[in-house]
Amino acid sequence: MTDRLTDFEHLLLGLICAEPSSGYDLKRAFVTTPIGVYQPSSGALYPALQRLQTKGLIQSGPPTTAGVSPGRRRSVNQATSAGRAAHENWVRTPVEAASVSRDLGLHLMRFVMMEPLLTQPEVLAFLCGLRDALAAFVAELDRYTRAATFEGRHPALALDHGIAIHRASLDWAEHAITSLTT
Amino acid sequence: MTDRLTDFEHLLLGLICAEPSSGYDLKRAFVTTPIGVYQPSSGALYPALQRLQTKGLIQSGPPTTAGVSPGRRRSVNQATSAGRAAHENWVRTPVEAASVSRDLGLHLMRFVMMEPLLTQPEVLAFLCGLRDALAAFVAELDRYTRAATFEGRHPALALDHGIAIHRASLDWAEHAITSLTT
DNA sequence: ATCCGCATGTAACCCGTTACATGATTCT
DNA sequence: AGAATCATGTAACGGGTTACATGCGGAT
Structure with missing residues (x-):
């Protein structure tokens, strides 16, 4: 439960905290992102969402067609209070001097x-x-x-x-x- | 045989082409490197060397105590002609504009x-x-x-x-x- | 009715990390 | 001789990539 999350899981959780999103939304979020250099595959995205759900950090509502009209049913993922707490905790993590070069991109995301x-x-x-x-x-x-x-x-x-x-x-x-x- | 190599395998092959090295030498090479941000683990290094050997790109000589005196026997890896060819091929790979941001570090190594x-x-x-x-x-x-x-x-x-x-x-x-x- | 694209998933494979194991060499 | 270190490996595990599977919606 208090397991460490992957960087990728942290990013997903952060995006979901910022706005409840379906898996497809998250995929497009990465595509549209300025650093659109990374495009997660389905095989990375959906298992990661399941892990976050298992840990009680997000919960996916029932499939709905609400919102966008020309779309198919999508299950919207929302952050739980535990999820928001974990995200805020991650955001507050201080910068480690030893790994600043490796984690620079991640720090920018946190910023x-x-x-x-x-x-x-x-x-x-x-x-x-x-x-x-x-x-x-x-x-x-x-x-x-x-x-x-x-x-x-x-x-x-x-x-x-x-x-x-x-x-x-x-x-x-x-x-x-x-x-x-x- | 003409499989793609991992970035890490390419780096190892390049280091071995530049100078025949034991696994331990390679580990220290990464530590001492200016971008010493990355330190390969034994579990990454030795299997990678075995893969290079299986593909006929390097071959490890018998354990010797030659060279450094205060050391244990180490098997020195040498690049085969196929290995040198593969390395040169890799070095000559042109820069892909689409992935230049992601591969920047790798390009510097190639440089x-x-x-x-x-x-x-x-x-x-x-x-x-x-x-x-x-x-x-x-x-x-x-x-x-x-x-x-x-x-x-x-x-x-x-x-x-x-x-x-x-x-x-x-x-x-x-x-x-x-x-x-x- | 069918076909195409959207949205979500799953399975096989690969590889890196962590942690442990093993033998050989030098030091005390 | 025993301890510490060097050098090489192995096993379990996790997670990402690729490729495939499924099922529903709208378009022709």
Whole structure:
């Protein structure tokens, strides 16, 4: 019951918390999303919804044709209070400095989903945590660049890339902080 | 035999092509790597090596204690000619514009590994393909930003992030091109 | 009445993670 | 000799991908 959820399950739960949705809605949500790079398959989506249901985090209403007219019956999934609690808990998870690079995309998703749930100070605290973690990561890469000795030019260039994109993330975090405080 | 390889298998094969290595060497290679965010587990590493061996892409020599003195016997994996061919083929794979965001990390790895294998014009062609794909992706995100209407500020900020980091990648690609032509 | 597309699912397969097991080598 | 570490593996488990199955709605 207090099992860990997959990243994917967390995202689904978050989308459902934001708005009760059918499986098909969720699929389209991922397609339409700006980071539409990922399109979940049915074989990933529906089993994940079943797992969330088994854990009591969502419950699916009976198939209805309500809402959209040119559609077939769809069972709408709604978050339970336990589900909303789990989602809010996930959204509040602080940024881990050690895994900031790997989890960056996930943090951005959390940033979007925390808007209607958290107070502005909480959001700013999250962004500061993210900024600090990114600053530490960039510093580490810089340190590595100075310490290491490369053969050839490509390794150094690849490192430059890592530094560049994480510095861009860092700049964004600072921009977001000032943008949200005005 | 002509099965597709996993990304991970491609990386292993590439590392082995660059230098014959034991499983332990490969593990440490990932740890020491600048993007040391990923550390393969034994349960991923050794089965992957076995799969490469089954496909005839690598072959492991008998356990030896040669080389490092304070070590145990390790079986050194060497790439076969088929393995080197498969690796070179992988390195030469052109950048797919549709998946450039998802595969960006992989492309960087390929960029590093292509240094001793490809001619400078080939490397530049790869970088130009990467640059064009990134430019197209950034343009798409820009278009999406103008077209979409958001509720709240976080979604727009998250999109800004996506644009910022991919623009940084794009700038890097252009810098790399000019850096390698001088 | 039939056909096509929507919406939800299911089964087989693959692979990575976690955790444990095993033998060999060096250190005390 | 015994302990600790190195190096290689294996077993159970989870979850994602691909491909297929089903059933209902609207269109011709």
